Amino acid sequence: MAEAIQKKLKAEVEKYSQMQKDVSKSMASRQKLETQLTENNIVKEEMDLLDSTNTVYKLIGPVLVKQDLDEAKATVAKRLEYINGEIQRYETLLKDMEKKSDQHREVLSSLQQEFQKAQGLAVGKV
Amino acid sequence: MAEKGKMDLEHLGGVVRLREEHEKVVKDCESRIQHWKKVSGDYEALKDRLETLPDQLSYDIMVPFGPLAFMPGKLVHTNEVTVLLGDNWFSKCSAKQAQKIVDHRMSYVTSEIDDLSKTMKNFEARVGLAKDLETMSTTKGEYVEIREDTGNSDTAATKGKQRVAHKPNSKPKLDAVLDLEEEDEENEENEENRNGGSIKGIMSKEELWARLDELEKLEELQDERDRLPDNADINGEDTSSSSSEEEKEGDAAPPVNGLSLKPSWSSVPHSKAPPSGDIKEDDEEEEGSCLPTIYFSHTVEPKKVRINTGKNTTLKFSERKEQKEHSKRKKKNGHNGHSHHELHKITTPADIYRLFVDVKNGEPIPRKSILKSRSRENSVCSDTSESSAADFEERRMIGRSFSHDEATHSDTSDGITEEDSPTTVPLHPASRFEAFSGTVVEKDPMPSAVPHLTIAPPALPTILERKQEEVTPDVAPPQQPPKRVSKFKAARLQHK
Numbered sequence: 001m002a003e004a005i006q007k008k009l010k011a012e013v014e015k016y017s018q019m020q021k022d023v024s025k026s027m028a029s030r031q032k033l034e035t036q037l038t039e040n041n042i043v044k045e046e047m048d049l050l051d052s053t054n055t056v057y058k059l060i061g062p063v064l065v066k067q068d069l070d071e072a073k074a075t076v077a078k079r080l081e082y083i084n085g086e087i088q089r090y091e092t093l094l095k096d097m098e099k100k101s102d103q104h105r106e107v108l109s110s111l112q113q114e115f116q117k118a119q120g121l122a123v124g125k126v
Numbered sequence: 127m128a129e130k131g132k133m134d135l136e137h138l139g140g141v142v143r144l145r146e147e148h149e150k151v152v153k154d155c156e157s158r159i160q161h162w163k164k165v166s167g168d169y170e171a172l173k174d175r176l177e178t179l180p181d182q183l184s185y186d187i188m189v190p191f192g193p194l195a196f197m198p199g200k201l202v203h204t205n206e207v208t209v210l211l212g213d214n215w216f217s218k219c220s221a222k223q224a225q226k227i228v229d230h231r232m233s234y235v236t237s238e239i240d241d242l243s244k245t246m247k248n249f250e251a252r253v254g255l256a257k258d259l260e261t262m263s264t265t266k267g268e269y270v271e272i273r274e275d276t277g278n279s280d281t282a283a284t285k286g287k288q289r290v291a292h293k294p295n296s297k298p299k300l301d302a303v304l305d306l307e308e309e310d311e312e313n314e315e316n317e318e319n320r321n322g323g324s325i326k327g328i329m330s331k332e333e334l335w336a337r338l339d340e341l342e343k344l345e346e347l348q349d350e351r352d353r354l355p356d357n358a359d360i361n362g363e364d365t366s367s368s369s370s371e372e373e374k375e376g377d378a379a380p381p382v383n384g385l386s387l388k389p390s391w392s393s394v395p396h397s398k399a400p401p402s403g404d405i406k407e408d409d410e411e412e413e414g415s416c417l418p419t420i421y422f423s424h425t426v427e428p429k430k431v432r433i434n435t436g437k438n439t440t441l442k443f444s445e446r447k448e449q450k451e452h453s454k455r456k457k458k459n460g461h462n463g464h465s466h467h468e469l470h471k472i473t474t475p476a477d478i479y480r481l482f483v484d485v486k487n488g489e490p491i492p493r494k495s496i497l498k499s500r501s502r503e504n505s506v507c508s509d510t511s512e513s514s515a516a517d518f519e520e521r522r523m524i525g526r527s528f529s530h531d532e533a534t535h536s537d538t539s540d541g542i543t544e545e546d547s548p549t550t551v552p553l554h555p556a557s558r559f560e561a562f563s564g565t566v567v568e569k570d571p572m573p574s575a576v577p578h579l580t581i582a583p584p585a586l587p588t589i590l591e592r593k594q595e596e597v598t599p600d601v602a603p604p605q606q607p608p609k610r611v612s613k614f615k616a617a618r619l620q621h622k
Contacts, residue, residue, distance in 0.1 A: 036213070039212045039213050040212070040213055042231070043215050046212075046227050047215075049223065049226050050217055050219060055217065056216070056217045058216070059216060060214070064216055072215065076213075076215070079213070
């Protein structure tokens with residue numbers, strides 16, 4: 001009885017830790033996105049400071065590729081959009097994970113209680 | 127105390143940890159601010175350089191060549207810089223533009239620093255609080271902690287009192303019971319006074335009672351007047367004075383079951399305990415004096431309904447009450463003036479329970495189970511309904527005996543019992559029964575009562591009528607519709 005519960009408990013704990021890993025992973029990526037967002041924002045603002053006489057380059061690998069200013073601006077805007085969408089996606093994902101991990105936690109606590117009970121019973125029997 | 131110390135320790139640990147965390151945050155903020163300050167300084171230098179760079183067309187400089195060597199070189203295109211905008215975006219711009227960009231970055235950096243310093247201050251304050259807490263809980267020095275143990279709050283902080291459901295067997299509300307008792311006493315006193323002897327020592331209240339009686343009479347009179355039109359139908363049967371009714375009862379009952387109403391008389395003393403019967407009594411009394419017929423219509427209807435439904439709800443009570451009422455009625459018929467206080471009391475179903483209060487040793491005791499007694503009777507009724515009237519009667523007897531016991535208790539407590547009955551006896555033909563033990567009497571009334579099982583307390587007075595009707599079932603008055611010809615009747619007929 002106690003062993004079965006222990007097995008269950010172990011599996012559950014593994015699941016839970018996996019979940020926690022996922023959560024922290026997505027959290028980190030979200031953070032990264034956040035910094036990218038601020039960076040791109042700055043880029044956009046600074047591009048607004050430039051005018052058509054300036055040439056804009058994009059570093060692709062080892063080379064600087066010349067780009068049109070307007071094009072660059074559009075690209076940056078698109079990038080911003082994408083980053084925003086990505087952040088939103090991660091937000092919902094995190095919420096979902098939070099819920100799931102909560103459930104896991106509940107299951108874990110109940111399992112723990114059961115396990116303790118079973119242990120206590122076993123001890124009592126002995 | 128040990129526990130408390132432990133708690134303190136835990137508490138202390140929590141506080142310490144809280145403080146540590148806060149300090150961590152503060153340190154983090156500090157380092158970040160440091161970083162941003164450095165960045166800001168760099169930008170400051172950059173800005174200075176950009177300002178002076180375009181001043182000359184070219185500069186002789188030592189160009190770093192790898193990490194170890196420098197080479198002499200020349201800086202040309204002094205007004206032309208390539209700026210990393212971020213995210214691998216570069217742009218070639220003039221020194222002036224570069225300065226603008228630097229300014230923009232600087233503003234961002236300063237805002238960042240401001241934010242960080244704000245959060246740092248916030249957390250510093252929290253650290254201070256945590257420290258204070260720590261010192262407070264460790265050293266009972268200048269700080270005194272005011273602590274109130276709330277304990278396990280079973281009485282959760284709810285507004286007002288918690289509401290508690292009435293327990294089925296709990297005593298009825300005292301006030302209501304008291305009122306009923308008083309009424310009972312009243313009646314008793316009245317009876318006593320009229321009888322010329324006061325068995326009970328409530329004499330002190332006599333005056334009060336008398337006054338109450340007067341008022342009651344007035345009320346009753348009015349009620350009767352109001353009801354007169356309604357009762358007219360019933361009058362045909364009931365028109366006879368109360369005394370005549372009583373006689374009828376006595377006469378009528380015997381033919382039906384071979385048992386006369388007399389038992390009811392014997393039970394009279396019991397009736398006092400339950401106050402429910404008073405109202406009707408009053409009415410009857412008045413009827414006897416003024417308009418005898420008024421009440422019958424009322425009572426009849428409830429009976430009918432119950433019988434028709436075939437449900438035994440409150441059967442026992444009703445029977446009992448009927449008996450009591452009968453007895454009271456008879457008594458009261460002889461005497462004038464009674465209180466019908468109870469009438470107004472029955473305004474809610476809960477009141478019915480109050481009505482069914484037994485008085486034992488002068489204390490009101492809620493009837494244990496109307497339902498139980500009822501259930502018993504129910505079973506009986508179902509059985510007897512059409513087949514075995516004899517069994518039915520027997521069972522009845524049992525039930526009666528129970529009720530009788532209760533009644534006797536109440537009687538003893540009241541002190542008015544058989545003595546009263548004899549006085550009333552002359553009025554009623556059933557007087558001879560009084561000699562019998564209570565049980566005997568009850569048996570007899572049972573059969574008669576059977577048909578009336580369903581009578582509600584207010585309907586009490588109708589018993590006599592019913593009996594009459596039952597005796598002459600075919601001639602049932604217009605008021606008594608086919609309902610009257612219920613199982614009970616059938617059973618009775620069979621019995622005959």
